[in-house]
Amino acid sequence: MSELVTADVFNRLPECYQNRARQIAARVAEIEAVLTRGQPSAIRDAVLRLRGQLRPQPDTALTEVAGEFRLACSDLPEWAISEATNDYLAGRVENHTGQYMPTCAEFARYARSIIRSFIAERASLKNEAERRLQRAEDETRRIRIKTERADPKLKERVAKLAKSVRTGAAKVHTGQRHQGTTDEMREKMDALRRPCAVQPSRLLETRVVKGARK
Missing domain, CATH: 1.10.287 (Helix Hairpins)
Structure with a gap:
C-alpha cells in the first residue's frame, strides 16, 4: 500500500x-x-533445453551463449522464461524456422511479450x-470550503475584513466620461469629428424585392 x-x-x-x-x-x-525475477539456474536450464533440441548458432560457444542469455533475461520471471522455451521448442513462435537456437535478444524479446499484459x-x-x-x-x-463558507462566524469575519479594507480608500467615481475634460474641450472635439454620410438603402435593388414587384 x-x-x-x-x-x-x-x-x-x-x-x-x-x-x-x-x-x-x-x-x-x-x-x-x-x-518476480527468476534465478540464474532457470535461464541455464532454458539454454540447455534449447541447445538439446535446436541447432546452435554458427561460431558460438555454449559458455558464451549461456552468459549472454543470463544478462538478457536477468529481469524476467522463471515462468516467462519457461513458457518462451516451450513455445520455441513447439514451433509456436512466429518467424522462427525451428532449426536454430534463437539469439539472446530474440529470446528475451519474446519472453517479455509474454509478460507485457x-x-x-x-x-x-x-x-x-x-x-x-x-x-x-x-x-x-x-x-x-463549503462548510467554511456556511459558517456564520466566517461570514462575519469576511465582512469585517472587507469593511476594514474599504475604510480610508479613495472612492471610485463611476458614470463620468472623460474625467478632467471640460465642456469647452468636448465641444472642440465634437467639431473635429467627421460627419458620417447617410448611405442610401439598396434593398429595392435586390432580386427578391424586384421579383415581388413583378
Whole structure:
C-alpha cells in the first residue's frame, strides 16, 4: 500500500476511496509476485533445453551463449522464461524456422511479450490510484470550503475584513466620461469629428424585392 498511497494520506481518504485503494494495492502485489525475477539456474536450464533440441548458432560457444542469455533475461520471471522455451521448442513462435537456437535478444524479446499484459495492467492500476487520490483530495477540499463558507462566524469575519479594507480608500467615481475634460474641450472635439454620410438603402435593388414587384 505504501508504494501507491502513504499511510497518513490513506487514512484521510473517504471510505469509498479506501476500499478501491485496498483492491488496487492487492492486485498490484499479486502482479509484483508474478513478475518476480527468476534465478540464474532457470535461464541455464532454458539454454540447455534449447541447445538439446535446436541447432546452435554458427561460431558460438555454449559458455558464451549461456552468459549472454543470463544478462538478457536477468529481469524476467522463471515462468516467462519457461513458457518462451516451450513455445520455441513447439514451433509456436512466429518467424522462427525451428532449426536454430534463437539469439539472446530474440529470446528475451519474446519472453517479455509474454509478460507485457501484466506490466501494462500494473501501470494502469498505479495511474488509477493516483487519479483517485487526486479526486479524493479535491472532493475533501470542496467539502471543507463549503462548510467554511456556511459558517456564520466566517461570514462575519469576511465582512469585517472587507469593511476594514474599504475604510480610508479613495472612492471610485463611476458614470463620468472623460474625467478632467471640460465642456469647452468636448465641444472642440465634437467639431473635429467627421460627419458620417447617410448611405442610401439598396434593398429595392435586390432580386427578391424586384421579383415581388413583378
